[in-house]
Amino acid sequence: MRHDQHKVAERTTDVERSVSEVEDGVKPFQKAARDTTKDIAALYAKTEDLENRSRRNNIRLVGVPEKAEGANATEYVEKWIAEKFKDKGLSSLYAVECGHSIPSRPLPPGQPPHPILAKILHYKDRDVILQQSRDHLGLTINGIKVSIFPDYSSAVQKKRAHFVEIKRRLCGLQIQYSMIFPPKLRVVAFGSALFFEDPDAALQWLDKNERQLRNQNLDT
Numbered sequence: 001m002r003h004d005q006h007k008v009a010e011r012t013t014d015v016e017r018s019v020s021e022v023e024d025g026v027k028p029f030q031k032a033a034r035d036t037t038k039d040i041a042a043l044y045a046k047t048e049d050l051e052n053r054s055r056r057n058n059i060r061l062v063g064v065p066e067k068a069e070g071a072n073a074t075e076y077v078e079k080w081i082a083e084k085f086k087d088k089g090l091s092s093l094y095a096v097e098c099g100h101s102i103p104s105r106p107l108p109p110g111q112p113p114h115p116i117l118a119k120i121l122h123y124k125d126r127d128v129i130l131q132q133s134r135d136h137l138g139l140t141i142n143g144i145k146v147s148i149f150p151d152y153s154s155a156v157q158k159k160r161a162h163f164v165e166i167k168r169r170l171c172g173l174q175i176q177y178s179m180i181f182p183p184k185l186r187v188v189a190f191g192s193a194l195f196f197e198d199p200d201a202a203l204q205w206l207d208k209n210e211r212q213l214r215n216q217n218l219d220t
Contacts, residue, residue: 051153052181057097057120058151059129065142066113073099077118081129084139088132095121117151134178152181159183162199169206173213189213 061077069076078096099118120126133139133148140146152160160183170177176188185196189209196202
């Protein structure tokens with residue numbers, strides 16, 4: 001028994017030594033993995049920023065009847081915007097560089113029309129169009145409501161989509177709000193502007209203050 005116990009002790013020592021060697025060998029790889037993860041996150045953030053910067057002059061038209069743009073979406077969008085916003089501050093250099101429907105594949109029956117993506121030549125004209133589209137309600141084509149939005153990367157659009165519920169409730173309460181970049185909700189209430197990056201935090205704030213906000217609207 002003493003002999004067997006001695007053998008077990010020796011084998012245990014060998015195993016502990018082997019485990020220690022493995023742990024020492026893994027540590028550099030663990031650090032390399034952490035560094036690589038940080039580098040990937042930084043590169044992703046830079047790529048995301050560059051993609052959104054490349055879309056700086058873009059607008060997205062939602063609700064345009066299918067095929068209404070004909071064979072030349074660029075010319076169609078340019079003329080339509082010029083007609084709708086001709087007295088709203090567009091510059092003399094206003095032009096649409098390019099426009100196209102997205103995606104290009106046919107839609108299944110009953111689906112809403114494709115959005116149209118258009119690139120405005122000058123960013124100031126793009127800002128005028130977005131501002132006026134928010135103020136100038138009732139934009140239509142053939143009696144169908146058309147909305148104009150900024151064009152962001154898919155990642156940013158997904159983050160903005162998380163605020164849909166809170167925006168719907170704010171609209172119902174007639175509370176002024178806007179979305180700013182990066183995805184952040186700006187709410188004007190009680191005489192000041194509040195900013196929310198987390199939609200859950202915004203919903204919690206609204207749940208807490210909804211009655212007061214509703215009463216405030218009734219008083220006004």
